[in-house]
Amino acid sequence: xxxxxxxxxxxxxxxxxxxxxxxxxxxxxxxxxxxxxxxxxxxxxxxxxxxxxxxxxxxxxxxxxxxxxxxxxxxxxxxxxxxxxxxxxxxxxxxxxxxxxxxxxxxx
Amino acid sequence: xxxxxxxxxxxxxxxxxxxxxxxxxxxxxxxxxxxxxxxxxxxxxxxxxxxxxxxxxxxxxxxxxxxxxxxxxxxxxxxxxxxxxxxxxxxxxxxxxxxxxxxxxxxxxxxxxxxxxxxx
Numbered sequence: 001x002x003x004x005x006x007x008x009x010x011x012x013x014x015x016x017x018x019x020x021x022x023x024x025x026x027x028x029x030x031x032x033x034x035x036x037x038x039x040x041x042x043x044x045x046x047x048x049x050x051x052x053x054x055x056x057x058x059x060x061x062x063x064x065x066x067x068x069x070x071x072x073x074x075x076x077x078x079x080x081x082x083x084x085x086x087x088x089x090x091x092x093x094x095x096x097x098x099x100x101x102x103x104x105x106x107x108x
Numbered sequence: 109x110x111x112x113x114x115x116x117x118x119x120x121x122x123x124x125x126x127x128x129x130x131x132x133x134x135x136x137x138x139x140x141x142x143x144x145x146x147x148x149x150x151x152x153x154x155x156x157x158x159x160x161x162x163x164x165x166x167x168x169x170x171x172x173x174x175x176x177x178x179x180x181x182x183x184x185x186x187x188x189x190x191x192x193x194x195x196x197x198x199x200x201x202x203x204x205x206x207x208x209x210x211x212x213x214x215x216x217x218x219x220x221x222x223x224x225x226x227x228x
Contacts, residue, residue, distance in 0.1 A: 034214040036153075043203055043218040044153065050212070087153055091214045095167040097143070097155040 002026050002090050006100035012108040013078050021103045023071040023088035031067045032092035039084045110134045112204045112219030119225045130187040130204030137185040141207045144189045146200040194226045
């Protein structure tokens, strides 16, 4: 099973600032990496797939990069609606599909 | 648009069974693999099971093998999760998820979830 590790666990950012979230896989997952956003009381929402492709309707301030074992999600200028928990997930070696433990982006 | 509506959650005693349903609409259900993912209170996301578009194959995570069974009814656009021998640590929100098309299968569309509470 591929283990996904996210850092940091919590990121405190001021509105308008840049946020950089990291995700590491225990072995290569090529570019088969997705990012999801989850707000309190809501289901997760797909943000990014194939490491860097934005899902339908996702604003351009969200960008993904990386391949192999190291990945990054960047939010270029945080808006109030972006404060949430973000999960990475690999879909290269399945089953199982595996998630990171999440990074909470909170208001500084 | 894609709509996934889970039902069947509730409070159940340890050792009992529960069947979750997910009604799908807005897409060709019989063309897509489907998943169940759960989230315990205050915890992260845990993939549980997947079933192929035609129901001919499925996989379950090791911790629920033999207790949980995923199935589907393509004539009624419905996904199911049969959960037996429930334990307290099965308490979670259970999400129905549509996977993407193509060979690489990410989790594209999520339902709102149904809460299962296992308690005496």
